[in-house]
Amino acid sequence: MCFHRLLITVTATLVSAIVATASSGLQGWSVADVAMLQSLSLRDLEPLPPDPGNRVADDARAAALGERLFFDTRLSANGRVACGTCHLADRDFQDGLPLGQGVGTTAKRTMPIAGMARAPFLFWDGRKDSQWAQALGPLESAVEHGGTRAQYARVVMEHYRAEYEAVFGALPDLAAVPAAAGPSGDTASVTAWNGLSVSQRRDVTRVFTNIGKAIAAYERRLDVGPSRFDGFVDALLTRRPTAGLLTSDEVAGLKLFIGKGHCTECHNGPLFTNYEFHNTGVPARTGLPVDGGRLAGAAAALQDEFSCRSEWSDAAGRCPELDYVITGDRAQQRAYKVPSLRNVAERPPYMHAGQLATLADVLDHYNRAPAAPLGHSELHPLRLETGELRQLERFLGTLTGPVRVSGAVGIRTPR
Amino acid sequence: MTSFHERSPLRSTRAVLLALVVTAAVGLTACSHAMMLAGAGARRPAASEFGLGPRTSAQGRYIATLAPERPLRPRQMQTVRVTVTDDRGQAIDGATLTIDGGMPQHGHGLPTRPRVTRTLGDGAYDIDGVRFNMGGWWEFRVAIAGSAGADIVTFNLEL
Ligand SMILES: [Cu+2]
Numbered sequence: 001m002c003f004h005r006l007l008i009t010v011t012a013t014l015v016s017a018i019v020a021t022a023s024s025g026l027q028g029w030s031v032a033d034v035a036m037l038q039s040l041s042l043r044d045l046e047p048l049p050p051d052p053g054n055r056v057a058d059d060a061r062a063a064a065l066g067e068r069l070f071f072d073t074r075l076s077a078n079g080r081v082a083c084g085t086c087h088l089a090d091r092d093f094q095d096g097l098p099l100g101q102g103v104g105t106t107a108k109r110t111m112p113i114a115g116m117a118r119a120p121f122l123f124w125d126g127r128k129d130s131q132w133a134q135a136l137g138p139l140e141s142a143v144e145h146g147g148t149r150a151q152y153a154r155v156v157m158e159h160y161r162a163e164y165e166a167v168f169g170a171l172p173d174l175a176a177v178p179a180a181a182g183p184s185g186d187t188a189s190v191t192a193w194n195g196l197s198v199s200q201r202r203d204v205t206r207v208f209t210n211i212g213k214a215i216a217a218y219e220r221r222l223d224v225g226p227s228r229f230d231g232f233v234d235a236l237l238t239r240r241p242t243a244g245l246l247t248s249d250e251v252a253g254l255k256l257f258i259g260k261g262h263c264t265e266c267h268n269g270p271l272f273t274n275y276e277f278h279n280t281g282v283p284a285r286t287g288l289p290v291d292g293g294r295l296a297g298a299a300a301a302l303q304d305e306f307s308c309r310s311e312w313s314d315a316a317g318r319c320p321e322l323d324y325v326i327t328g329d330r331a332q333q334r335a336y337k338v339p340s341l342r343n344v345a346e347r348p349p350y351m352h353a354g355q356l357a358t359l360a361d362v363l364d365h366y367n368r369a370p371a372a373p374l375g376h377s378e379l380h381p382l383r384l385e386t387g388e389l390r391q392l393e394r395f396l397g398t399l400t401g402p403v404r405v406s407g408a409v410g411i412r413t414p415r
Numbered sequence: 416m417t418s419f420h421e422r423s424p425l426r427s428t429r430a431v432l433l434a435l436v437v438t439a440a441v442g443l444t445a446c447s448h449a450m451m452l453a454g455a456g457a458r459r460p461a462a463s464e465f466g467l468g469p470r471t472s473a474q475g476r477y478i479a480t481l482a483p484e485r486p487l488r489p490r491q492m493q494t495v496r497v498t499v500t501d502d503r504g505q506a507i508d509g510a511t512l513t514i515d516g517g518m519p520q521h522g523h524g525l526p527t528r529p530r531v532t533r534t535l536g537d538g539a540y541d542i543d544g545v546r547f548n549m550g551g552w553w554e555f556r557v558a559i560a561g562s563a564g565a566d567i568v569t570f571n572l573e574l
Pocket residue numbers: 265518521523549551
């Protein structure tokens with residue numbers, strides 16, 4: 001933290017002398033630029049924050065169980081959909097489609113997962129406040145996995161009893177629980193759910209939430225790996241030659257990214273996201289229901305059955321993200337989560353419903369900054385030249401790197 | 416942001432040695448960013464207007480000082496203690512504080528709604544839920560309704 005009032009002891013002359021000298025010593029980058037580059041590089045990647053809502057978040061056995069559940073298609077209505085169906089391990093844990101394809105078609109684009117244990121809110125509209133609560137959403141969504149929590153609890157009972165009990169303790173007796181029952185399934189499932197006793201419902205929901213916690217323990221270990229950009233910053237900071245690490249177009253694009261493009265106003269930090277929600281005027285995709293973005297997502301996060309404040313969370317009521325969350329602000333209308341830009345060149349199409357097919361389309365969008373279909377776009381036209389847009393695009397191509405699996409034993413590396 | 420100076424092995428160069436000397440002289444470790452940007456924005460206040468205080472309110476009724484629990488960094492949820500006195504230095508207890516802020520050059524506010532969660536006596540209050548979602552110049556405003564009337568203290572912070 002730095003405060004300008006402390007700088008009054010430094011004469012202006014001295015400061016400019018440093019600027020001039022320092023610039024020449026940093027291969028053409030100013031000290032401010034280098035500080036910005038470091039803040040974007042993996043050198044500044046924070047260790048994973050703890051996940052107090054999930055007491056098994058850092059349990060390797062939970063992660064190993066979670067990995068198997070993540071790729072298990074038995075956790076679906078038709079036996080063909082797993083998390084890994086849309087979040088493909090060899091494609092940065094996304095699917096390259098404009099809209100996800102499960103039992104049906106989703107209304108949003110599949111998001112990559114790596115590094116997102118650091119995000120306080122999950123989904124394009126941030127309607128979930130933890131990874132474990134997030135995982136329960138697609139399982140009960142009619143267009144994703146399409147099954148019910150009773151069905152999933154029974155899958156655990158039949159196929160994962162030992163692994164489950166090693167982490168969470170004895171499974172409840174689920175013998176009398178019907179094959180399909182849940183509060184949000186089809187009519188038959190809801191009727192079956194309403195026919196269960198309170199304690200049966202609690203037993204099922206307990207197992208269901210533990211499925212989410214095991215999956216979250218796995219997802220948590222998926223982190224971002226080094227890209228050519230990180231290699232470039234490393235070389236710069238350790239005074240090794242940077243020549244040949246990035247092309248001159250890529251370097252020019254990087255300068256635009258941290259300068260005239262204003263991209264780091266939202267895409268900042270080592271994941272190139274501030275984890276916040278902004279309206280950038282992305283056109284709505286035709287044929288989809290009207291979407292409120294973060295305005296609806298913030299309200300939903302507070303009401304979620306599995307929020308940090310719920311009895312299912314291990315956070316014991318300590319939920320700062322919910323306590324200080326902004327709700328009901330018109331600026332949240334059609335604001336969406338700022339996506340990480342790591343690996344972005346490898347995974348078209350772009351935006352929350354795959355509205356833009358290529359990076360060139362994305363950069364054209366930023367250059368024009370069209371009015372938002374609903375609410376107000378925070379963007380201003382950049383008026384960059386075609387060559388500059390191409391340079392920005394080249395720079396985005398330097399952010400490609402592997403997904404890194406950290407910590408746990410018994411987890412296979414995705415690539 | 417982590418200090419570039421702390422981690423970089425550039426110390427051998429004349430430029431950085433010089434920068435380090437100046438940095439040490441002003442007792443700072445993470446100032447490179449701010450130094451470069453000083454004066455870059457048109458309406459950016461003078462360097463002397465930045466910092467944690469003590470800072471006088473708009474109408475001179477109060478003086479407030481901020482003390483973050485940890486050094487302020489972007490993208491982190493933080494607790495900031497604020498101590499309020501009247502213009503003669505007498506602690507102001509029992510005031511209602513309302514927190515607000517944003518980035519004047521970008522037109523956005525704070526990404527959270529921070530508020531006072533503990534009053535500690537001797538004019539001290541803890542503000543929880545403070546987060547800044549990017550580096551740069553932020554305004555952090557503490558509106559005070561207390562025994563000396565209503566007034567507002569605006570801090571300029573460089574993240
Ligand atoms: Cu800003």
